[in-house]
Amino acid sequence: NAGVTQTPKFQVLKTGQSMTLQCAQDMNHNSMYWYRQDPGMGLRLIYYSASEGTTDKGEVPNGYNVSRLNKREFSLRLESAAPSQTSVYFCASSHRETYEQYFGPGTRLTVT
Amino acid sequence: GIQVEQSPPDLILQEGANSTLRCNFSDSVNNLQWFHQNPWGQLINLFYIPSGTKQNGRLSATTVATERYSLLYISSSQTTDSGVYFCAVDDMRFGAGTRLTVKP
Numbered sequence: 076n077a078g079v080t081q082t083p084k085f086q087v088l089k090t091g092q093s094m095t096l097q098c099a100q101d102m103n104h105n106s107m108y109w110y111r112q113d114p115g116m117g118l119r120l121i122y123y124s125a126s127e128g129t130t131d132k133g134e135v136p137n138g139y140n141v142s143r144l145n146k147r148e149f150s151l152r153l154e155s156a157a158p159s160q161t162s163v164y165f166c167a168s169s170h171r172e173t174y175e176q177y178f179g180p181g182t183r184l185t186v187t
Numbered sequence: 188g189i190q191v192e193q194s195p196p197d198l199i200l201q202e203g204a205n206s207t208l209r210c211n212f213s214d215s216v217n218n219l220q221w222f223h224q225n226p227w228g229q230l231i232n233l234f235y236i237p238s239g240t241k242q243n244g245r246l247s248a249t250t251v252a253t254e255r256y257s258l259l260y261i262s263s264s265q266t267t268d269s270g271v272y273f274c275a276v277d278d279m280r281f282g283a284g285t286r287l288t289v290k291p
Contacts, residue, residue, distance in 0.1 A: 117273050117281030165230065174218050178230040
């Protein structure tokens with residue numbers, strides 16, 4: 076039981092490049108989330124998916140797209156990376172009823 | 188959206204001391220969670236507590252929903268309790284956190 080896994084752990088991009096962050100969970104959770112954490116700050120919700128086939132915007136969705144590929148996987152795509160997207164990205168999942176969230180280890184992204 | 192404020196922003200304790208962390212929120216909530224982020228960045232869910240009191244070992248939490256605050260109590264603190272404690276409400280709006288440092 077790996078919990079929530081994220082790949083890659085680290086990534087450096089040049090401005091304008093694109094990439095996809097991958098997230099998978101093996102806890103049979105319905106809901107999945109993407110957050111970003113900037114230095115010295117709390118997490119901010121980018122997108123979430125309440126169930127397979129649905130996605131909704133969070134607090135800071137601009138510049139990102141998501142795909143809920145199946146119940147296990149939820150990916151985050153940066154189409155044209157900008158330095159303002161330099162951050163640590165966390166994926167999380169929860170069983171809808173309990174709402175308790177379980178987090179992945181994070182992806183540290185630097186855009187130069 | 189709901190505003191979430193945590194206090195104090197920083198807290199330094201000697202090992203063995205007790206502490207209380209506070210989370211205030213600006214509107215009624217259906218969901219409140221406390222998290223611990225360790226010095227390596229890993230986030231762990233401590234409590235899901237939209238109301239009432241829960242205890243887990245040396246940690247306990249109380250949410251008074253009618254007065255829009257929640258408290259996290261840490262008793263007999265250990266160095267492994269160091270890190271940042273976040274509360275988050277409803278649409279996963281996080282506070283800025285309390286950074287706790289426990290000195291041996």
